[in-house]
Amino acid sequence: MPANRPAMPRELERRILVEAGHRCAIPTCRATLVEIAHIEPWCKVLKHEFENLIALCPNCHTLFGRGxxxxxxxxxxxxxxxxxxTAYMASHPHHIPLLAQCAHFRFLCEEYLKELLRRQEAVFSGASAEEVKKLATQDVGAFANFLLLTLDLKSQVPEYLYEIMLAIFWHLAEWGDALNEPDLAKSNHKRDIRDELADAWLKLDHEIHNVVEGRPTPLPSEAGG
Structure with a gap:
């Protein structure tokens, strides 16, 4: 690594490895000895970003570097x-219903999160109590949709997937509750809720891969731990 290149944050490195299941991301390879590569070269981007990083074995990394x-x-x-x-769904057509349900869960979670972030910003910027109350009323619909889907999925997805989904739901719901208390809302302003949920999303994605590809899955009691 060049002397002037900053080290990759350990947490970011871990996210990349978890994303790929600690294997090479090339489907025909899947070697377990891996290193992290920049898709766009470092000399061009000059930063470490999740979207531009991928886990590769040394051989595939070399092949990529040579073009x-x-x-x-x-x-x-x-x-x-x-x-x-789209590519993953197309290659696993029999599991599209499950994948669609999980994608819907992620979408409604994101919709509710957007409303909460909007209200959090209003509280922190000194908006009036009336304005904050109005925003709180607006996010009720997003919360209701998220809640109803979460409850509905209990009978539609494997239990260990549902445990992860439920943990995501409660983490976000409890954070939303804190916004109802002005002092708590202000003290939580610097929290990065997306970052707090990142591990859970990676874990959910990993377990969805296990289901779709028929790999061994954890016992329900192990899934949420």
């Missing part, structure tokens, strides 16, 4: 690591 694997293909391999990508 034997092109950048477009590498982006496709990165996309396939998400169980919600």
């Amino acid at each position: 034997k694997i092109d950048r477009k293909a590498m982006y496709e391999y990165k996309a396939r690591l998400s169980p919600f990508s």
